[in-house]
Amino acid sequence: MEATITITVDGRQRTVAVDTRTTLLDALRDRLAVTAPKKGCDHGQCGSCTVLLDGRRVLSCLALAVAHDGAEVVTAAGLDNDRLRETFLDNDAFQCGYCTPGQLCSAAGMLDELKAGWPSAVTDGEPTLSASEIRERMAGNLCRCGAYVGIVAAIQEAGR
Amino acid sequence: MIPFDYRRAENPAGAVATVAGAPGAVYLAGGTNLVDHLKLDVARPDLVVDVTGLPFDRVEPRADGGLRVGATVRNSDLAAHPVVRERYPVLSQALLAGASGQLRNMATTGGNLLQRTRCPYFQDVTTACNKRDPGSGCSAIEGYHRYHAILGASPDCVAVHPSDMAVALVALDATVRVLGRHGERDIPVDALHRLPGDRPDRDTILEHGDLITAVDLPAPLSVRSAYRKVRERSSFAFALVSVAAVADLRDGRVQDCRIALGGVAHKPWRAHAAEDVLRAGEPSEQLFTRAADAELAGAKPLPDNGFKVAMARGALVATLRGLTTEGTA
Known part of the structure; x- marks a missing residue:
């Protein structure tokens, strides 16, 4: 149909x-x-x-x-977040780049959720932009090149 | 994927009449499980009725001090709801322990309850599976069953229910509100899911066409509650075992408690035997161990999932220890 x-x-x-x-x-x-x-x-x-x-x-x-x-x-x-794109570049937050569009959208959504005060599984009290919060909240985005360290740094920098 | 017709439900009664009258019809809510099953050919509906536009997207207080959660409230919204976080922490924690941020934004309360097992054979149409294809046999019993049931299984099916949320709802004595052909009825979440017996194709007691419209939470026994999930990686994985516990602790004793286990059975497993041991007891490592042993005495693990018995014991003891030594009282 x-x-x-x-x-x-x-x-x-x-x-x-x-x-x-x-x-x-x-x-x-x-x-x-x-x-x-x-x-x-x-x-x-x-x-x-x-x-x-x-x-x-x-x-x-x-x-x-x-x-x-x-x-x-x-x-x-179409993401209205140039800052996030820049911090991904600055922090080597990708290698092959295939997962990156998903990482960027997920990061943008995640930062909004954090701003709205949504808790995560690792939240104790009020959520902050800590590395462990970012890791937990980005768990649904895999990167087979293993650029996770850069991705966490990029999101932390963009969210500051 | 076979072709199907798509309709948007205009009103609850109409949706029920449509699906009840069409054997090949299914409801669509968040789609996180159904759409995957369409791709895998595990689900082969000829009509998909979308219920996301129905007016079941609110969380409202109830006169008895409880909360009514609409069936289409998204898992992320429910987990972040201030009243849920404050009064039902076990529910918020269970929701946040499940899936990923994207999935929680899509998945609904009703759909979470009705998600199906992640047994690899159920999801693989090239294999025998009594749940998917009754009478074809169970591939898991002599196959890969590391994630499977240790309690309440049958010779026909050893699958486990995958929901974290449902385990918390059982520990909260929640009720589902169901609209069927003959009107509305309430079913305790504990009675919604079935043990497999010789009909593993039936996950729940619902009839074809029944629509979950809400989940009702009674006023909590205590705000002292917690969810502990043990899995093979720290996020975005199904439970090996999990524990939801609510405890009313006063005067140095467990006045009352509700406990449910996840990842161990075909349904969220209400731990009545453990509760009986704990009730009126003085919290101690010994008491917790006795409670866990009482619950797990009937465990019948398969050759490759015996570890779950010790893991469930440890998880239950650790949850009770945490609940009785910290938190809000």
Whole structure:
């Protein structure tokens, strides 16, 4: 079955007909040529498809496109956070770069969550931008090059 | 993935009538488990009814001092809710111990309860699995079963329920509100999930078409509560074993307590035997060990998951030690 959806992607309104089986990730990449979000595992385990959906970080590989008609999607390409991009560069927070768009969206969402006072599994009292908080909150984003040390430093610097 | 029709539920009763009347229909909420199952061919619905637009997205106080959590409240919102953090810390901790930040932003309260086992054979349609394909056999009993049940399993299924949240809800004596073809009813979370028996294909007692609309938390027995999860890495992994405990501690004694174990059975395992030992007892290492031993006396581990018995004992003792020696009283 086909359905027509309209979504705002990185500030641009896009209308596209999708099969109901299409994930938001596939709709973005294959139908709308928005290739910033990456397909890693396609099972919600790696985080490389992370986008901001109506302001929150989610996994676009586990969202059905048809269920998000009218939504606002922000990918790493449209992320309004140059500071985060700079600190990723400055801290060697990537090697091959494949997971990076997901890391950036996840980091942006995570910093907002922290600002809103959301707790994490390692929070004791009020959450702070400590390395252990960043590690726990970014646990859903894998980096097979192992740039984690740089990623933590980059997010800590950007969040200051 | 086979083709399916997609419909957005307009109202609760209509959604129930639609799904109840269509054997191949399923509800869609956060999608974190269902969409994965669609890809794996574990779920093959011909109609997907999206319930995320229904008015079940609020957390509201109840007249009895408890809290009503709407079924579509996201796991992240529930974990961060100030009343949950203050009065039901075990629930906030359990939610935050599960999944990742992205998944918690998607996953709902109702969907979390109805997520299915992560047994690798259940998720692999090329293998035998009585839960996915009744009568085909259980690949885990003689296969890879490190993560599987040590309590309440059957010769047909040794899978465990994967939810952290549900374990906390059992320790909080929570109730699910269910809308079905014949109206609304309340089911204690402890009675929602089943032991496998000879029908491992049925995770819960719900009928096809039943829709969870809310979870009701009674006023907490005590705000002294905690969730402890033991896993193979420190984040973003399912439990090997977990413990949710709520204890009312006064005058140097355990006046009352509620304990549930996760990762050990086909359902969150309410630890009645341990509670009986603890009730009216003076907190001590000896008492805690006796309670854990009483609960685990009936454990029947498989060849490769015997470690879970000692691990559950240790986790329960450590949780009780932490609860009775620190925290808010």
